[in-house]
Amino acid sequence: MSGPPPPVALVRTAVRRALRDLPAGSLVLVACSGGPDSLALAGATAFVAPRLGLRAGGVTVDHGLQEGSAERADTVAALLRNLGFDPVERVSVTVGTAGGPEAAARSARYAALEKTADVHQAAAVLLGHTRDDQAETVLLRLARGSGARSLAAMATRTGRYLRPFLDVDRRTVHEAASLMGFEPWSDPHNTDPAYTRSRVRHEALPVLERVLGPGITEALARTATLLRDDADALDAWADQAQQQVGRGPTALDAAGLAGLPRAIRTRLLRRIALAAGCPAGALTAEHVFALDRLVTEWRGQSHVDLPGARRGRRHDGQIIVSAD
Numbered sequence: 001m002s003g004p005p006p007p008v009a010l011v012r013t014a015v016r017r018a019l020r021d022l023p024a025g026s027l028v029l030v031a032c033s034g035g036p037d038s039l040a041l042a043g044a045t046a047f048v049a050p051r052l053g054l055r056a057g058g059v060t061v062d063h064g065l066q067e068g069s070a071e072r073a074d075t076v077a078a079l080l081r082n083l084g085f086d087p088v089e090r091v092s093v094t095v096g097t098a099g100g101p102e103a104a105a106r107s108a109r110y111a112a113l114e115k116t117a118d119v120h121q122a123a124a125v126l127l128g129h130t131r132d133d134q135a136e137t138v139l140l141r142l143a144r145g146s147g148a149r150s151l152a153a154m155a156t157r158t159g160r161y162l163r164p165f166l167d168v169d170r171r172t173v174h175e176a177a178s179l180m181g182f183e184p185w186s187d188p189h190n191t192d193p194a195y196t197r198s199r200v201r202h203e204a205l206p207v208l209e210r211v212l213g214p215g216i217t218e219a220l221a222r223t224a225t226l227l228r229d230d231a232d233a234l235d236a237w238a239d240q241a242q243q244q245v246g247r248g249p250t251a252l253d254a255a256g257l258a259g260l261p262r263a264i265r266t267r268l269l270r271r272i273a274l275a276a277g278c279p280a281g282a283l284t285a286e287h288v289f290a291l292d293r294l295v296t297e298w299r300g301q302s303h304v305d306l307p308g309a310r311r312g313r314r315h316d317g318q319i320i321v322s323a324d
């Protein structure tokens with residue numbers, strides 16, 4: 001007996017692996033844009049979920065940013081219903097401007113996914129990110145000068161969000177989508193050079209492949225996996241250290257901190273700054289290094305200015321972050 005074509009078998013296996021530990025009867029929601037990745041995800045889930053005793057539903061978000069987006073959301077919702085998904089939600093959102101167009105669309109989309117998952121008490125929301133998306137994310141973050149946690153990029157599981165295709169290459173996923181008979185919509189933003197990610201995908205990565213040889217995508221994705229392990233271990237170490245040197249949520253014992261490696265000190269300093277109300281998006285490595293100098297280069301200097309009208313200072317043997 002011949003099975004499905006290899007790309008289809010592969011995406012189904014990836015989805016089965018992601019869903020196999022969910023309790024029978026739970027609802028999984030596929031977040032589907034109508035693009036090839038999330039259509040392949042929907043097709044694989046329609047096959048796998050019932051065989052695992054799970055219910056499959058779908059959600060598509062209309063960002064209202066492009067002409068014809070409402071009709072496309074209707075088409076995607078109809079397609080999901082045809083696959084037997086129930087419930088199927090088609091949600092319209094209003095995209096703001098905070099953080100630029102990509103970030104604003106993303107936060108509106110996740111808010112809609114979150115709400116839909118809550119309403120239907122979904123056990124999991126499936127996203128169609130592939131290994132290529134992971135590699136692009138790592139490259140973008142490398143270019144910004146990021147630490148291990150940020151370079152760990154996307155996780156296969158974050159709360160109830162699952163990314164079954166994170167280890168699968170985009171080409172296989174696209175092949176699976178067409179072998180399943182889907183006619184994916186191609187998002188013009190994905191090829192629009194105005195978007196940084198599009199330039200990484202179509203310009204930077206091909207140049208890197210040409211100059212450094214093939215395998216860059218896999219290598220960048222592997223870096224994310226390795227750094228996730230490192231970042232998890234360092235965060236766990238920081239948790240323990242905080243028990244010893246923490247003096248409440250926004251203060252740390254300076255002498256205790258001095259005996260710790262910089263990777264742990266900077267984690268703890270960042271934590272107290274966030275706990276004191278510094279906005280995460282504005283708190284940079286430079287701010288944290290300035291706090292660290294209150295530990296390692298202490299010579300009675302005055303306070304360190306931090307974002308969100310906060311300041312860090314050393315007082316009575318403690319590093320303290322508080323409002324101005």
Ligand SMILES: Nc1ncnc2c1ncn2[C@@H]1O[C@H](COP(=O)(O)OP(=O)(O)OP(=O)(O)O)[C@@H](O)[C@H]1O
Nearest residue numbers: 031032033035036037038059060061126127128129
């Ligand atoms: N409008 C949307 N409605 C519902 N889910 C979405 C929407 N846009 C993106 N998603 C979800 O987020 C994932 C990542 O989206 P993104 O646009 O970054 O990637 P993509 O590679 O273009 O994916 P796709 O080929 O599925 O559009 C998608 O695979 C899908 O699961």
